[in-house]
Every structure is written in C-alpha cells, then in structure tokens.
Amino acid sequence: MNTNNEYNLTKADATKPVYSITPFTLLDYPHKTACILWFAGCNMKCVYCYNPDIVFGKGKISISEVLNFLNRRKSLLDGVVLSGGECTSHKNIRQLLQEIKKLGFLVKIDTNGSNPEKLINLINENLVDYVALDFKSTKEKFNEITKSNLFSEFEKTLNYLVKSKFPFEVRTTVHSELLNLEDLQSMTEKLENSGYRGKYYLQYYLNDVMSIGNISNTKRNYINTESIQTKLEVVIRN
Numbered sequence: 549m550n551t552n553n554e555y556n557l558t559k560a561d562a563t564k565p566v567y568s569i570t571p572f573t574l575l576d577y578p579h580k581t582a583c584i585l586w587f588a589g590c591n592m593k594c595v596y597c598y599n600p601d602i603v604f605g606k607g608k609i610s611i612s613e614v615l616n617f618l619n620r621r622k623s624l625l626d627g628v629v630l631s632g633g634e635c636t637s638h639k640n641i642r643q644l645l646q647e648i649k650k651l652g653f654l655v656k657i658d659t660n661g662s663n664p665e666k667l668i669n670l671i672n673e674n675l676v677d678y679v680a681l682d683f684k685s686t687k688e689k690f691n692e693i694t695k696s697n698l699f700s701e702f703e704k705t706l707n708y709l710v711k712s713k714f715p716f717e718v719r720t721t722v723h724s725e726l727l728n729l730e731d732l733q734s735m736t737e738k739l740e741n742s743g744y745r746g747k748y749y750l751q752y753y754l755n756d757v758m759s760i761g762n763i764s765n766t767k768r769n770y771i772n773t774e775s776i777q778t779k780l781e782v783v784i785r786n
C-alpha cells in the first residue's frame with residue numbers, strides 16, 4: 549500500500565489476471581456474503597462452458613485494483629470467491645490471497661482440480677477456507693468433454709481434499725448428450741470410493757447460451773437422483 553492507503557503492487561501488476569468482478573452474491577459462497585473474482589483463461593476448454601469470453605479473453609483488472617476494491621468492502625462482505633476460468637493457473641494468486649487474508653476475508657476457490665500442487669500449497673498456508681471442485685466426467689469421457697488430459701490431476705486434487713478432511717463440495721454440470729445415467733452412476737461410485745461423504749451437486753447445463761463447443765440444448769429433468777445407487781446425497785442445484 550502507498551501513503552494514500554491504495555495498493556500499488558508494481559511487479560504483480562505487470563499482468564491483469566482478472567476479467568471482471570461480481571461485487572455481491574449470496575449464492576456462490578455457502579451461507580456467506582461474497583464477491584466473485586472472475587479470472588481470465590483456463591487450461592481446459594469444456595464443450596459446455598458458457599464463459600468463452602472469460603476462457604479466451606484477456607484480463608482487464610490488476611491485483612492492486614482488486615485489492616483496492618476489496619479494501620473498500622471490508623465491512624460489507626464475508627468472503628471472496630475466486631472463479632473463472634481457472635484461478636489456480638495464475639502465478640500471482642498466492643500473493644493476492646496473502647493480501648486478501650490480511651484484509652480478513654474468507655476465501656473460496658472454484659477449481660477444475662487441474663493444479664493439485666498449487667492448491668495444496670495454498671491450503672497448507674491457510675490461504676483458502678473452502679473449495680468447490682468440478683468433477684467434469686468419467687475418465688473415459690474426460691478428454692472429449694474438457695479438451696484436456698488432466699484427469700489424473702483432478703484425481704490427485706480430489707484425493708487430497710478427501711484425505712485432509714478439507715471443507716469442500718463436488719459438482720458436475722450435466723448435459724443429456726454428454727453424460728448419461730450410467731456415467732453419473734460411475735462418477736458417484738468413484739466419489740464414494742474416494743471417501744467423499746459430502747453432498748454431490750448436479751447442475752443442468754444452461755440452455756440457450758453460447759458455449760465453447762456450440763452444443764445443443766440439454767434435455768431437462770433426464771436425471772432421477774433416486775435411481776442413482778449411492779449413500780451420498782445427490783442434489784440437483786438448478
């Protein structure tokens with residue numbers, strides 16, 4: 549900070565990692581008021597992704613600008629959600645989180661699980677309070693759906709979060725042409741076998757939006773959670 553109580557992190561500000569900021573949400577951090585930082589860029593290109601502008605776009609907001617925004621909202625918000633894009637891919641995320649923690653916010657990270665070492669280090673430094681982990685698909689369909697080969701990294705992240713008993717949730721975007729009921733049964737079994745005991749959230753693909761893969765609309769209500777054989781609580785979120 550400089551003498552005017554404004555952040556000015558010259559080195560870190562050489563890049564502008566954040567695409568946009570949602571100043572207030574009651575929906576994205578469980579039981580907390582929060583804002584959302586949308587990080588530009590992603591190491592996956594999921595065919596159903598409806599944030600192509602963020603995934604392919606360039607960031608517009610620097611770390612200092614983010615911190616100045618947060619500084620002004622210290623008493624108004626409980627937490628900060630880092631979403632995107634894939635926030636864990638950004639090199640200055642540790643420095644940003646250190647400053648966010650000094651301001652007293654809780655931190656939630658939305659991640660595709662592709663950078664386990666980075667996430668583990670951030671957690672071990674007490675810079676993260678909650679994680680929402682995307683479970684994209686079965687191993688067999690992972691590359692086709694995400695256009696990446698990062699399934700083993702996702703598995704490493706999942707296993708770490710389970711074994712360390714870190715507070716987190718798992719969620720899957722479902723589309724009738726991408727994941728069938730058999731896939732969802734197999735994914736639920738994988739979660740259960742990993743030791744996960746939290747809720748498993750399913751959210752339908754949003755119809756009539758532009759997606760990276762230009763995919764057609766999903767059938768709604770093609771999933772009957774009662775038909776999935778599991779001890780986990782499977783919850784449809786939208």
Ligand code: SF4
Pocket residue numbers: 590591592593594596597598599603632633634660
């Ligand atoms: S849906 Fe896929 S491509 Fe889009 S931001 Fe998430 S991980 Fe990246």
